[in-house]
Amino acid sequence: MVVLSSSFAAPVEGVLYESPLTKLLVNNQELGTATLYITENNVVWGGGVGATGGNSPTISLLYPTISLHAVQREPSPALYMVLNYELRLPELTQQGGGDAQNDEDDDEDDDFDADTHPITQLRFIPQNEADLNPMYSAMSQGQGLHPDPADEVDDEDPYMDGEEFDDADEEFEDAEESNGAPDEAAARLRQLRLENANGPHYEDYEDAEATE
Template structure:
């Protein structure tokens, strides 16, 4: 979920990183400069001003709405995010989400991944040296919000920093998630499955014998 508000209240609990004077670009359009708070619960950008003056809106992002985060070096150093949500703001002159903005909203429509709108965000700090700390805080926050319903598809590939860098040198680090921190959650689930498979393959007789003994005792 993404919450946009005209009111701002600084987070007080679970703050992983606070980065003041952070510029935000939404689909390449500058929204303003504010403080970025990466917390254990959400990501908040607020308490800032628009490029033309006046207060900028406050944007709060829950981790399930963040599909990917990465360190971007070009065209300017930034913490890059992709939302599985089309963020519509009156401050922006046009919307460039992948969905059809002219189509009426209908919650009963069948979901189509190809038509799912997205939003690209770029958080640009005052100093490039802050990017790694921002990325690390984001990774930590998403790891706290795994998706319990997510099941790893053996044919599905998740991006890590090295794999993304080879595909596009524009990004130095990247983590992709299906929901909240699904990349990390799926990786742990895959490792557990592999351990279970090895256990069943190498010691299946011992495993079944132990199970039979338990049934007889009952």
């Protein structure tokens, strides 16, 4: 669930990390600069200035809606997230103008079915790049407090743990699949198990990375 609001109240309980002056890009469109709060129960961004002036909207994300989070280094250092939800904001519609419909028409031609698999890409860009690692750690801690029962498997299964993708594209240093996309995660897990049944060909697999 994603909660949008025009009012803002800073979280006071269970705050794992707070990052002021954090810019937010939603699908590559700037929404503004505000404070990012990573708490035990949700992720909140708000209390700042919107990209077009005035107060920024307040966005509250529950962990089950976040299917992946990662540290991104390019094109700019950011905490990258993928939501299993199509986030629609009036501010983005106003910025996009008449191109929004054209973009939707173009998307219909893609192999990816947005109606079946709606997603939103978020990039939280802190004022200080040094904040990225503690932001990622706080996200992992908060996500760990909200496991998806559908994703529970054998405790020794290596594919259910967050991993550091050292051999992946340098754009993403760390990535962790969350409980928001069980169907995709389960499909990938089944594929890996099927392949591994014929032999431990680990070198044939590339590390998972966030989809642009």
